[in-house]
Amino acid sequence: MSYVDEVYSKVVEKNPSQPEFHQAVKEVLESLRVVIEANEEEYRREALLERLTTPERIIMFRVPWVDDKGQVQVNNGFRVQFNSAIGPYKGGLRFHPSVNLGIIKFLGFEQVFKNSLTGLPIGGGKGGSDFDPKGKSDREVMAFCQSFMTELYRHIGADTDVPAGDIGVGGREIGFLFGQYKRIRDVYEGVLTGKGLTFGGSLARTEATGYGLLYITRALLRAHDMEMKDKVIAVSGAGNVAIYATEKAIQMGAKVVTCSDSTGWIYDPEGIDVELLKEVKEIKRARLSEYAASRPSAEYHEKKDGEHGVWSVKCDIALPCATQNELDLDDAKALVANGVTAVCEGANMPTTLDATKYLQENNILFICGKASNAGGVATSALEMSQNSERLSWSFEEVDRKLENIMIDIYQNIEDAAKRYGKEGDYVTGANIAGFLKVAEAMKAQGIV
Ligand code: NDP
DSSP, X not given: OOHHHHXXXXXXXXXXXXXXXXXXXXXXXXXXXXXXXXXXXXHXXXXXXXHHTXXXXXXXXXXXXXXXXXXXXXXXXXXXXXXXXXXXXEEEEEEOTTOOHHHHHHHHHHHHHHHHHTTSSOEEEEXXXXXXXXXXXXXXXXXXXXXXXXXXXXXXXXXXXXXXXXXXXXXXXXXXXXHHHHHHHOXXXXXXXXXXXXXXXXXXXXXXXXXXXXXXXXXXXXXXXXXXXXXXXXXXXXXXXXXXXXHHHHHTTOEEOEEEOSSEEEEOTTOOOHHHHHIIIIISOOOTHHHHHTXXXXXXXXXXXXXXXXXXXXXXXXXXXSOTTOBOHHHHHXXXXXXXXXXXXXXXXXXXXXXXXXXXXXXXXXXXXXXXXXXXXXXXXXXXXXXHHTXXXXXXXHHHHHHHHHHHHHHHHHHHHHHXXXXXXXXXXXXXXXXXXXXXXXXXXXXX
């Protein structure tokens, strides 16, 4: 059995009931096959792939808190410190009822390669809880965040592990988490990113993942002699990534015609009104039906199983920005039948493996999340730099750096794909480019 297949079987055997983790490992190992096979003996002797697929440390803890009725609630807390070969662990915290260890491990594993691709000195980690902030009062969210940090604080630090936001963790949650860390440790340091601007946050961090997604999509189009102007775009999600992807797409002259949340989706043929979307989602924290109620051109559709939702709409570019496995094979077929040109992932692993394969076989330009959504973590690393030098950079400076990072990532993944005979396969390019730097650092640091 080849080394890649052997390690993948071991991962499945040793990590039962973690399908998302298996899926992420399979995608990466499959595309690394060409590199691994060229160095198989050495990698096998050093158990490089076993070390790469096993987190350095997993922390699991109880998070008790009291709700507004005086009832004690208990949630599970997680932090997976996956790989610190090239820098302190870095990766978001996700608060969503679907969170379990397998999901956090898949996200942490992907984060290792993504962070490497940014070219910045950050290792990979991820964390979160099955706590659902939806429908909770601010006081309940604060009580939960304080309890979560009362355990997490001993495992993180500005030079050790620097968490950020993800699904369900935005500015409000980061503020509560930071406050509790500072109170317990009595240290004012950049231990979290995505902080408010009055206490060490970076300008452009809120916009970074969505803007970065559009910068790399534009680089991809330009490399194929196309422009963003007048392109019709289908976006899924209505959270941080989706909103700022929509905003930047509109600034670039494209028209975004869809968005979605966990209960339904919007088709707005006149183009999404991003200010209205922000008001509904960021300020009122309401459902998307409220967007449709204020916008005559918009159609609201309840989410129904087996339907393609936003992927049934005719578009040139599809940007999945909600959650994992939200674009399956049937959705991919619908997109191809409707003439889509490019699919770039804003979310982490939103496209299933068979859907990815189908898109690639049909010559659709496809960039995977670990490259195309890396703008968020890259700007988090820029926030860390600003915190270390105790200075703040202007919006324009951060945004310019972000755009350059995304263009560099595009170049790197394109070059890596070409170098290994897989021209145009940006998934392979991203995995190889991310892997090589981490592997070299791991080899240099000995068996640790
Ligand atoms: P948010 O919580 O801000 O938004 C998530 C959006 O996706 C919401 O509209 C939410 O709907 C929808 N959603 C979440 N879970 C589901 C589900 N199971 N089914 C259907 N819809 C769902 O998260 P972000 O925008 O920050 O994150 C979106 C994706 O991007 C995630 O995969 C995340 O890991 C990834 N990402 C985020 C980065 C960041 O900087 N924020 C960086 C890199 C990747 P509802 O409003 O109903 O909850």
